[in-house]
Amino acid sequence: MLLVMPPSRRPLRVLHTADVHLDSDGGGNPGQRAAHHEHGRRVFQRIVDRALTDKVDLLLIAGDLFDHNRVPDETVAFVRTELERLRQAVVILPGNHDSLRTNAIYDRHDFTAGASHVHVIRRMNGETIDFPELDVVVWGRAMEEHEPGFRPLADIPGRDDRRWCLAMAHGFFYEARQRPERSSPIFADEVRDTGWDYIALGHQHVLTNVSQGRVAAYYAGAPLIEWGGGHPEGTVLRIDFSAEDGIRVQPRPLD
Ligand SMILES: [Mn+2]
Numbered sequence: 001m002l003l004v005m006p007p008s009r010r011p012l013r014v015l016h017t018a019d020v021h022l023d024s025d026g027g028g029n030p031g032q033r034a035a036h037h038e039h040g041r042r043v044f045q046r047i048v049d050r051a052l053t054d055k056v057d058l059l060l061i062a063g064d065l066f067d068h069n070r071v072p073d074e075t076v077a078f079v080r081t082e083l084e085r086l087r088q089a090v091v092i093l094p095g096n097h098d099s100l101r102t103n104a105i106y107d108r109h110d111f112t113a114g115a116s117h118v119h120v121i122r123r124m125n126g127e128t129i130d131f132p133e134l135d136v137v138v139w140g141r142a143m144e145e146h147e148p149g150f151r152p153l154a155d156i157p158g159r160d161d162r163r164w165c166l167a168m169a170h171g172f173f174y175e176a177r178q179r180p181e182r183s184s185p186i187f188a189d190e191v192r193d194t195g196w197d198y199i200a201l202g203h204q205h206v207l208t209n210v211s212q213g214r215v216a217a218y219y220a221g222a223p224l225i226e227w228g229g230g231h232p233e234g235t236v237l238r239i240d241f242s243a244e245d246g247i248r249v250q251p252r253p254l255d
Contacts, residue, residue, distance in 0.1 A: 009135040012164050012241040015056040015252070017047050018202025019222040021097065023075050024067035041078055043224045046254040047236055048082045054238055054252065057088055057134050062202030062220065063095025063143070063170030069105045076109045083111070083118055089131055091138050092120045095170040095202055096146035096184065100124070121168065126155055130163075139196075140168035148180040153190045153199075164241050165196040170203050173210050173219070191217045197247060198239055207235060207251060216247050223254055 022044060026036035051059045066075070083090055092111065094100050100107065100122060111118050119129050119138075126141040137160060141152055152169035159165040171184030184203065191199055192212035199217035201210070207221035220237045235251035242248075 008243045009162070009164055009241070011243070012058070012134055012136055013054065013056045014058045014060060014166065014198070014200075014239045014241070015047070015051045015054065016060045016062065016200045016218065016220045016237040016239060017223055018062035018095070018170070018200070018220045019064045019205055020044055020047070020061070020224065021064055021067040021222065022079070023071045037075075040224055043254060044079065045082060047223060048085055050236055050238075050252055050254060051086060051088060056238065058131070058136065058138070058166075059086065059088055059090045060138070060166070060168055060200045061090065061092045062168045062200045063093050064097040064202060065092060065095070066098040066105055068097055069099070069101070069103060071105060073109075076105065076111075080109075080111060080115065083115060087117060089134070090118045091129060091140070091168065092118070093140045093168040093170055093202070094121070094142050096143060099143045099146060101144055126157075128157065134164075135162070136164040136166060138166045138168065143170060143184065146171075146183040148183055148185060150184045151190075152184050152186055153194065156194050156196070159195045159197075164198075165194075166198045166200060167194060167196050168200045168202075170201070172203060173201070173208075188212050191215055197241065205234075207237070209249075216249060218249060 022040050106120050121140040122142050128139045130137050152171045171186045172182040174187050201219045204219040205222035208219040210217045221234050223234045238252045240248045
């Protein structure tokens, strides 16, 4: 009997985060705001620490890394310095808080300058970033306007069986097809029909598994949950891909 084996792919380890919301206001007086900003930076540092400690191959940031497009240069410099600690590839998808509208942070600053491991998804019609050395492709569609007509997974290409196929999307998940009232809708059947290996989602701040059929799809949840709460740090997701053992998703702490 002839067995047709799928092409083997090297094992892959990914860290998935989203909704870091650096420089979010957090309410309060200027002193409290400054402390909140500082706390957000420490959380981002811990995400980079986790990527290093867990020796991931790839870090995916699925939208809303920044809370708004007006963040000062100093915050951008902080992020770039942190990302310089990594040798691993990083892919940043703009979300609704850091979307590619006029004066966008990703237009004002080139995060890839002098940092060839950093990639920012900027094409409104979607783009595929190929990492042949990792046997992986990452696809995403950049957001300009967060509105019901924007479909983060629209026109995703067919999968490539020789590679791990990962997509990123920032938006609101719908279990069933309907006329979307919410902006940037992501429908369950769209997730399923991609046939891709993993969809790294952002926008919903609670860790949620919305996998469909054989397509794994998760919201990583916000890594910084509550200001002043009992559990100030959320988690990030680590995903291990293996041709033999399949795909394993686990939350990883940030302390
Ligand atoms: Mn969002």
